[in-house]
Amino acid sequence: MSLTTIDKYLNLVHTRPQSFTQGKLKIITNKSILMKYENQNKCDLGLLYESTYHLLVKDLVSDGNSYFAYERIIKQNSDNAVVIIPIYQGKFVLLNQFRHSMRDYQLCFPRGFGEPNLSINENAIKELREELGVNALSCSVIGKVIADSGLCGEKVNICLCKITKPKLMYNYEGINNIKITNTKGLVSLINSEKINDGYTLSAFSLYIAQKNFKYNHL
DSSP: OOOOHHHHHHHHHHHOGGGGOOOSSEEOOOHHHHHHHHHHHTOOOEEEEEOSSEEEEEEEEEOSSOEEEEEEEEESSOTTOEEEEEEETTEEEEEEEEETTTTEEEEEOOEEOOOTTOOHHHHHHHHHHHHHOOOEEEEEEEEEEOSOTTTBOOOEEEEEEEESOOOOOTTGGGEEEEEEEOHHHHHHHHHTTSOOOHHHHHHHHHHHHHHTOOOSOO
16 A cells, blocks of 8 residues: 555654754644645645655644645755855856756856765765866865755755866756856846856855955945
């Protein structure tokens, strides 16, 4: 007999308790309550979809008075997911990469899902080699960000890496160009909305904050 989405969900609660910590809105894990809500509201709760990289769950939560259903994505391997700020000769390196969800190209820093059995730095170095054809001369984690907390709560590591000369890895994962620019140029790309990727904006904000840049106009 196949497991229901609720059965799979409750197994997940048991095996990944860190993804189901209780807070102001309490996550309901009582099977009877979950099934009753499903029947009354003609909807599915629980683990709705699973892939190598993502889980899509629909939680039932309570504020003490009412129940609400919320969808969210849980990453399968989140501890070593990375966004990389590549620095070549003092300048930033960006990819122009096709994003399926947008159905368009986007200027962005390289990034990668968490990969099992790799450290954060190893994962960053792997992504740099695959997407820019480079070696990392240095690599350090400067912080973590949550780029879209309405959909996914996992933190992603921001890595600052000095690299060798980048290459255009044409057509690898939708890459059709690279752009090398200084800080002023990157700010200009943001102001003109040519950069709108949340991970890239978050990583650059963290970089600027740590560099303690001072602007005349805030």
